[in-house]
Structure formats: C-alpha cells, structure tokens
Amino acid sequence: EVQLVETGGGLIQPGGSLRLSCAASGFTVSSNYMSWVRQAPGKGLEWVSVIYSGGSTYYADSVKGRFTISRDNSKNTLYLQMNSLRAEDTAVYYCARGERGLSDAFDIWGQGTMVTVSS
Amino acid sequence: SYVLTQPPSVSVAPGKTARITCGGNNIGSKSVHWYQQKPGQAPVLVIYYDSDRPSGIPERFSGSNSGNTATLTISRVEAGDEADYYCQVWDSSSDHAVFGGGTQLTVL
Numbered sequence: 001e002v003q004l005v006e007t008g009g010g011l012i013q014p015g016g017s018l019r020l021s022c023a024a025s026g027f028t029v030s031s032n033y034m035s036w037v038r039q040a041p042g043k044g045l046e047w048v049s050v051i052y053s054g055g056s057t058y059y060a061d062s063v064k065g066r067f068t069i070s071r072d073n074s075k076n077t078l079y080l081q082m083n084s085l086r087a088e089d090t091a092v093y094y095c096a097r098g099e100r101g102l103s104d105a106f107d108i109w110g111q112g113t114m115v116t117v118s119s
Numbered sequence: 120s121y122v123l124t125q126p127p128s129v130s131v132a133p134g135k136t137a138r139i140t141c142g143g144n145n146i147g148s149k150s151v152h153w154y155q156q157k158p159g160q161a162p163v164l165v166i167y168y169d170s171d172r173p174s175g176i177p178e179r180f181s182g183s184n185s186g187n188t189a190t191l192t193i194s195r196v197e198a199g200d201e202a203d204y205y206c207q208v209w210d211s212s213s214d215h216a217v218f219g220g221g222t223q224l225t226v227l
Contacts, residue, residue: 035216037162045154045162045205047216058214061120094161104209105152105167106216112161 002026002108004078004095009113016085016117022078022095022110030073033098035106036080038091038115046091049080050098063089085117121210123219130225131196139222141189141206149208151189153182156221157202165204166191193224201226 008020022034036048049059049069057069068081078095092114096106124142131137141151151169154162165176169184179194193200206219 037216037218044203044221045156045207045218047218050214050216056214060215096162102164102171102173103150103152103168105150105164106154106162106207107164107167107173109161109163 004097004108004110006093006095006110006113009093009115011116011118012085013119014086014117017081017083018085018115020080020082020093020095020113020115022080024076024078024097027097027108028073029071029076029078032100033104034069034071034078035096035098036069036078037094037096037106037109038089039094039112040088040091043091048093051078082115085115087117089115090117091115120213120215121208121217123206123208123217125204125206125219125222127220128223128225130227131193132227133196133198135196137193137196137200137224139191139193139204139206139224141191141219142187143189143208144187146187146189146208147185149184151182151184152207153180153191154205154207155200155202156205162205196224196226198226200224 033052035050066084092112097108099107153166156162166182170182
C-alpha cells in the first residue's frame with residue numbers, strides 16, 4: 001500500500017527546533033518529488049518546501065533560512081528540520097508526494113503531524 | 120508571487136450543481152489541481168491537470184480552466200461532498216506550489 005506517515009510533531013517553545021519525519025511505503029521517495037504543506041488551525045493550506053528527485057530544494061519565503069528539507073534514501077524517509085520556530089509556525093504539517101504522471105499534483109498525503117509553538 | 124483567489128464559501132442544495140472558481144493571472148496557461156478536505160482529514164486529490172480525475176473519484180467531479188479562471192464543478196451534489204476545496208498550481212518561475220485560500224462547500 002502506498003502511504004506516508006508523519007511523526008515528530010509536538011509542543012515547542014519559540015526559538016526552538018524540531019525535526020519532522022515522513023516515512024514512505026509502497027514507493028521510493030528519491031524517485032519522486034516530495035513536499036511539505038502546512039495548515040494553521042482554522043486556516044487554509046500553505047506550501048512549505050519541495051525536494052526534487054535530483055536533490056534540488058525550494059522553500060516558501062516564510063520559512064526560508066529557518067527550515068531545511070532533506071531525505072534519507074536508505075530509510076525511504078523525508079524530513080523537515082525546523083529551526084528558530086515562531087508562534088506563526090503552529091500548524092498541522094503534511095508531507096505529500098508530487099506525481100509527475102499527474103502533472104505534478106500531490107496525489108498522496110500523510111495524515112499530518114501537529115506542531116505547536118508556544119511558551 | 121502568484122496568487123490564487125477562491126470564494127470563501129459556496130452553498131448548494133442536494134442534487135444540484137456546485138461550481139467553485141479559482142482565479143489567477145492567466146491561470147489558463149497552468150495546470151490546475153483541486154483537493155477536497157473534510158474536517159480532521161488530510162486533503163484528497165479530486166482533479167488534476169485541469170480536468171482529469173484520479174482513480175476512485177466519481178464522475179460527478181469535473182474541472183475546466185481558461186483565461187483567468189479555473190472551475191471545479193460538482194454535479195448531483197450529495198451531503199458527503201460537504202468539505203473545503205482548494206485549487207493549486209505550480210509557479211514555475213519560483214518553483215513554488217501555490218494554493219488558493221479554499222472554499223467551504225455547504226450542502227443545504
């Protein structure tokens with residue numbers, strides 16, 4: 001079964017760091033491009049970052065310089081390292097697969113992991 | 120940066136047709152994808168490449184895209200279609216994905 005499972009969320013103080021993980025099964029993370037998308041409570045979807053199969057990475061302006069996307073091919077897992085966290089980073093974080101065959105649509109999503117930044 | 124504009128809410132009676140729009144500058148030149156999100160759940164892809172349906176999505180869901188507006192059409196609306204719907208494109212100039220603000224579909 002093709003699926004994504006996120007872990008690593010929790011309560012963190014402003015200025016702190018957190019690393020999210022997204023374990024994939026049923027497909028190879030490194031053969032696809034993978035993104036993180038977040039959703040603040042009661043708000044819409046916000047794209048955060050992408051890593052392409054070739055390794056190139058891109059970030060939303062709101063997280064650039066603070067967040068780092070990466071993957072471990074041996075573990076078939078995607079990561080999001082989040083540093084200098086702010087209250088406005090509070091959100092459910094989803095990992096999603098971008099499928100070239102579907103014109104780059106996000107066809108597989110994880111269940112999400114909640115990150116709360118608060119003192 | 121590229122901006123997508125959706126109406127905050129759309130209401131429709133059961134059995135009728137719902138149309139949700141997504142506006143963007145020359146959006147007709149981009150591939151538009153639509154996602155359905157029910158409360159407490161992850162988004163689900165319902166339309167990709169303007170008008171194609173992933174396997175498992177009912178034929179009642181269709182899409183179109185031209186000029187400055189893309190539209191998601193849901194025919195014969197059912198209570199189970201009540202959800203938030205988001206449009207999305209890739210801004211190739213920045214390699215950023217862009218989501219619309221979302222539209223809450225209410226089935227009366």
